[in-house]
Structures are given as C-alpha cells and as structure tokens.
Amino acid sequence: MSPTRQDAWSQDEDLLLAEVVLRHIREGGTQLQAFEEVGKQLSRTSAACGFRWNSYVRKQYTSGIELAKKQRKDLKRLDDPAEREPIQETAQVAAVQSSPGCEQGITITFPAVIHFLEGIQKQVEVSSSFEEDRMKTSEKIKELEKKAYYLAAENERLTKNLKAIEEDYRSLIEIMERARKMVVLQDEDRQQKVKFQMDKNGNLERVEK
Template sequence: MTSNRQDAWSQDEDLLLAEVVLRHIREGGTQLQAFEEVGRKLSRTAAACGFRWNSFVRKQYKSGIELAKRQRKESKKQPVPSPAREVKQPDVKHEVASADKKVEPQSSKVTLNGVIEFLEGLKDNLNQDKELESAYKKLEEYVGKIEQQLEKLKEENSVYKEKLELLEEDHQSLLSIFEKARKMALLQESDDKVKFQMDKNGNLQRLQK
C-alpha cells in the first residue's frame, strides 16, 4: 500500500498526470483510471490526482484534450472486428471488475488526505492571486505617480522654454547694443570733434563739440 503525499506538485508530476489522462481519453478509458494510475506512480491518492487535474493541469491542456477526444472518436469509426476475433471480451470484463474494486478503497480517502491536499492547493492559488493583485495595485499607484510627475515636468518645461525665449531676446538686444557701442568708439577715434551719445532705447545721437 502506497503512502499518501501532502507536498506540492512539481512540473514533472503535472506533466506525467497530463500524459496519462490524455492517453486514457484517447484510448477510450476513464479519467478515474488515469488518476489511479498516476496515483500509483506518484504515491498519491486518486482523489488528489483528480483535484490537481481539475483545478490546475486541465486548464493547461485544453487543445490536447480536444485532440485526444477527436482521436478517440475517429478510432470508434473504424470497422468492428468479426465475432470470430472477439476474444478480448473476458479481459474487458476483468478490467472493469478490477477497476470497480479499485474504486472502493480510494473512495474512503476522498474526504481525508485528498480533500486536505486540494484545499491546500486552493489556498496556495488564492495566496498567489492575492499577491498578484497586490502587486498590480502597487504598479497602478506607481504608474499614477509617474504620470503626475510627467505632467509636472511638462509644465516646468513650458515655463523654462518661455524664460529661454526671453533670455534669447535679451541676448540679441545686448549684442545689438555692443555693436552700436563699437561703431560709436570707432567714430570717436576717427573724428575727435564729433561725439555720440546713446539714448535709453540704444540709439546713437550725434553731439557737436
């Protein structure tokens, strides 16, 4: 008799569970038989395997399930063997009987370790969902703050742009004044009798000595 495990499922165990279930679907078997097979290989209960399949693994193999069902349907369309070749009938009955016998000991475990493991798996999934939700809310808040900072920077950039335009105008005015002063100095050097004076608007006025 195998021991019952309560630890988390690994990726390899999920892969084995998916392969066995898909094979049973493809070959016309039942999922219960698949769960029992996986349970024997992994030392888990059939109920635990069923809970794991229905709560998590099945969602990852939707396309594989549809393909397995189509293959099973196509295999049923093949010609039925003649009565002379129907020798496997007793084996089928034996398999059904053995399957029925295997269900009984497992059914008593559904309300114990299997349910506990399933609930623990749900709890882990809920905790993960809560962590993702919390992280998403924090990300939203962070994005909101970044957007506010961006708007503030745009406003500051607009103000600095206006100041820069004013500085450029003042710079051009200074250059114009310096050019006029230079010309005035040249004129004074060439003619000592003539003097120039700059008014408040930056214009030169000629003064007689």
C-alpha cells in the first residue's frame, strides 16, 4: 500500500477532484463518496480531498455545481414514470441510449444531453480561465524574480561600497591619531629644550638649548 501523500496539489489533480465530485452530485451520490474515490486514485486521504475541494476547487466550479444539481433533478424526474418525457422524444435518442457509455435502465433525453454538454463547455471555459490566470501569475512571478535578482545585486554593490567607506574611515582615524601623537611629541620635545638659570641678581631667566 502506497504511503499517504501530503505534497502540493497539481492542476490535473484539481481537475480530477472536480470531475469526480460533479459526477457524484449529478448522479445523486455524496461528496464524501467522491472524496474517498479521489483519495484512492491519488493516494491521499478523503479528508485531504475534502479540504482541497472546500478551500479551493469548489470556488472554481460554482456554475458547474449548479448545473450538476439541475441534471440530478432532471435524472430524478426521468426515473419517475409520471414525469418522464413523451415516448416520441425518447425514441429520438435511442442511439444515444444504446451507446457503450450509457448506464442501463436510464432514459436520456435531448435536454439532459444538452445540459450535460453545456456543463462540459462551462468546465472547459473555467479551465481555460484558470489556465490564463495561471500563466499571468507565472509571468508575474518571473518579473518578481528579476526584481529580486536586481535588488540582490544592488545590495551586494552597496555592501561593498559600505565596506570601502568603513576602511577609508578607519584609515582616516589612524592618520588623525598619528598626527595627534606627533603634535604631542613635538610639544614635549619643545618643553625639554627650555631651560631656566639664575642671573647675578638672583632672578630666573629662560635659556634655550
């Protein structure tokens, strides 16, 4: 038994989830049954499938859900003998009923087929819109990546400039410190050269060395 997956959902998996859920709605099944079916196919838990459907996929198929509910009502009406379409109309779709994909014991009418095809068309339109949005998002991501690369390069350049400024500042401080020490030494040396002596009258006088 394969381990339960917890990775990100792909677009194909979202489409499979939508297809199975809409089919269960159309055929009168429950969403829980749909989640379990998808979970087995994708090696995911039914809870994960339910969360994905309610948090993201369901919003993309609002019109499809309404159409599937309408088709379910149509099928229920067809199953009721008192509300079945006239025999003349059902005879016109005998070829459709005998096709391999049709379930045995269910009468299919042109309105039901038309509704079904309209549902498929709307799903395709939604998928196309989703693909267009995905492409726009992908282009925007590429633009943001380019900006990120540019900002990273600019940051590296500014960092180098900052280091150069810091080095120049340290060099300037060292030069100023050496100059200060030189001035102090010159003052000390000048003071050492000054000498006092007493004259004949007993007064001190300054004598340069």
